[in-house]
Amino acid sequence: MDIIRVEGGHLISGTVVVSGAKNSALKLMAATLLAPGATTLENVPNISDVHVMGKVLKRMGATIDVLDEHTLRIDTSAVSSWEAPYDLVAKMRASTAVMGPLLGRFGCAKIAMPGGCNLGARKIDMHILGLGALGVQFDTDHGYIHADAPEGLTGTAVTLEFASVGATENLIMAAVKAKGTTVIDNAAREPEIVDLANMLNEMGARITGAGTPVVQIEGVEELHPVTHRVVGDRIEAGTFITAAALMADESGVEVTGFNPINLGMVIKKLELMGVRIDRIENGVRAYRADHIEPVDIQTLPFPGFPTDMQAQIMVLSALADGNSIITENIFENRFMFASELVRMGADIRVESHHAMVHGVDGFSGAQVTSPDLRGGAALVVAGLIAEGYTEVSAIHHIDRGYERFVEKLCSLGAHVERLSVPDPIDD
Ligand SMILES: CC(=O)N[C@H]1[C@@H](OP(=O)(O)OP(=O)(O)OC[C@H]2O[C@@H](n3ccc(=O)[nH]c3=O)[C@H](O)[C@@H]2O)O[C@H](CO)[C@@H](O)[C@@H]1O
C-alpha cells in the first residue's frame, strides 16, 4: 500500500498552481452527454475521480481522447447505454451526475443506488423529487433506480428543501432539454454550478440565475459540443493556503489558478485567525501566522464556509491560542478526522455536530489514517508542522481529489514523500 510520509518543521515558499476543480470537472464530463459530438474540456484535473467518471462515460459508449494531461475530448455521439453501474457508483458517488443529462437527452436512465459513505447517509431523495416534478417516473429494484420520462420532460417550478449541490446540478442538466421553463428555487450557489451553467449556455442552453438561489432554465431542442475550461479548484487552493499559514517562510506562498472570490468565507475566517492573505492576479499570496487566534466556524452551503475546508481549518484552530467551536451542518459524519488529529496531540472533543477545539502548542508526528479526501489532505498539512515524522495511510482518498499533492508540496520545499510499504494485514 502507499502512504505519504511527512518530515515536519521545514518552511515552504514559492508558487503553487492549483488544478481544475474536481467538483466542476466531474459534472462537466457528465454534461457532455447532452451534446452529441466531441466536447473538449481543458484544465481537467488528473485525479482518480476523473478517471472513474471517464469509465462511466466509456461504459455507455462514449469515446475519450486524452489530448494532453489536462485536456480531454469526449465524444458522446455513439452513447447507446444509459446505465451507471454499481461498481463505479460505489467507487464514486458523483457518478450519479449522469442521471440528469441522460434524462435530458434520452428520457431514461438506470443508476445504481449510491449507498452511504464515510461522510454519512448522503441520500438522493431531492434529486428524485425534483426530477419527478419534471415528469420522470422512478422505480427501484435490485439496487438500481430506473428513471423514465415516456412523455419527455416538462419544465415546472421546483423548490428544493435544502440547497443541494448534486440535486441542483442534476435538475439543471435534465431541464435544459425539457419542454418549457423550469425554475429551481433554493438552488445551490456553488461556483462549480456556475461553471456548469456557463458551459451548458455555451452549448446552446438558456440558463439564467446560476450562482443565485433562483435558477431559471428555458428548455431548448438541442445542444452542441464546445470547448470549455474547468474553473480552478478553490478547495485545493484553500488547502495550500492553510499549509502556508502554518509553514510559509517570510516571503509567503503564492497560490494561483483560482478566483479568490470563490473562497471568500474561508479567506475571511483565516484573516480573523491572524493569517495575512494578499490578493494577487488569479490567486493569493499567503503568509505564516505568528500566532493563531481561535475562531468559531460553521459549515454552510456557498457562500458560507465550505464543509470541504472544515478539516483543514481544524488543523489551524487546533494550534490556536484558545478555544474554537467548529460546527458541521452539511454532513453528519465528517468529524472522523478529529480523532486522527488527536493522535498527533490535538485536543478536540466532538459532541454531535460540534467540535470543541482547545488549542495546543504543537503536534507530534504519528501514524494516522485518512478518513476521507479532505481529512487525508489535512493530516498531511498537519504533518508539515508536527515534530518528527507523520505517516498518512489510506491515501487513495487523497488521490480522488488532489493532483500530484506530494509533488506540489515538495516544489514548495516541504519534505514529503510517497512510499510503498507492505500492507500490515499481509504480515
Ligand atoms: C462531487 C461534488 O460536487 N461533491 C460536493 C457536493 O456533494 P453533494 O452534491 O453530494 O452534496 P449536497 O449538497 O447534495 O449534499 C448536502 C447534504 O444534503 C443531503 N442531501 C442531498 C441530496 C438529497 O437528495 N438528499 C439529501 O439529504 C446530503 O446527504 C448532505 O448531507 O457538495 C458538497 C456540499 O458542498 C461537497 O461537500 C461535495 O464535495
Ligand SMILES: C=C(OP(=O)(O)O)C(=O)O
Ligand atoms: C466530499 C467531497 O467529495 P464527494 O462529494 O465527491 O465525496 C469533497 O470533495 O470533499
